[in-house]
Amino acid sequence: VRVIGIDPGLTRTGFGIVDRSDGRFSALIFGVVRTPAGDPTEVRLATLGREMAAILAEFRPEVAAVERVFFNNNVRTAMSVGQASGVVLAGAAEAGIGVQTYTPTEVKQSVVGFGGATKQQVAAMVGSLLRLGDPPPPDAADAFALAICHLNRSGLARAIDKALA
């Protein structure tokens, strides 16, 4: 199974692709799609859409695990995160890729074991699970953690199905 984790944002959208075979995780690639702050919002959103479409076409993940946006006190950021999230979700559906969304708390709970984990703890656990040597940079860690969260949860769902069968 190949899963792409995506943490959408207008300025930076982190992504990380994880393969699982024989119960082992391996990191395929990670990166950040950046859009120039000087461009109009609609152009930045179109750029994000094109870049993500190219990444999905190149690496053909079967599932996209996308951070579920929600709204904090920063209205300006919330709006642009919502817009970027819309473009990412529509692009994944357009590419025929299944989508699951997870909140940051769900991701931490799944990857580290508790929802209040720090960013450093998430990065350390991601580095260990993917055998990266060093903890990955923050954007990559968050994106990989989304992919791992999805793989953990779908693995658990399969195990439960098997146990109940």
Place this chain on the structure above:
Amino acid sequence: VRVIGIDPGLTRTGFGIVDRSDGRFSALIFGVVRTPAGDPTEVRLATLGREMAAILAEFRPEVAAVERVFFNNNVRTAMSVGQASGVVLAGAAEAGIGVQTYTPTEVKQSVVGFGGATKQQVAAMVGSLLRLGDPPPPDAADAFALAICHLNRSGLARAIDKALA
């Protein structure tokens, strides 16, 4: 000049296309893009993107006047409006169409003359400016009002340029 006004939403996205020639407005078409509530969010967003792309390709407006989303107390609605707005804005930029965003208050100010105008007042003024006979239905009125707002403002900007030249 041909302008499309767009009021984005996940469930309903209203659009209305207005032509201006010789200082007169005329309504070309209006409609609503609806997405099925039973579909996953990402599929609904992709549907919205495809439908809007088809409308832009068919009628080739030069400018899209899009309602500027902002966040109210309804977090759930705000999120989906932000996502739909992102898809609409990216699609317009992708189609090479200029985008301007306007807040509801700016639209009412421009079309009716004061920012506190009611929906009925906006619909009545839109019906009158476009010589529609009857006031248009709410979705159409809001979308047409966005297009008229843009035309008023760009006309004013041209007049000021001329006066200062």
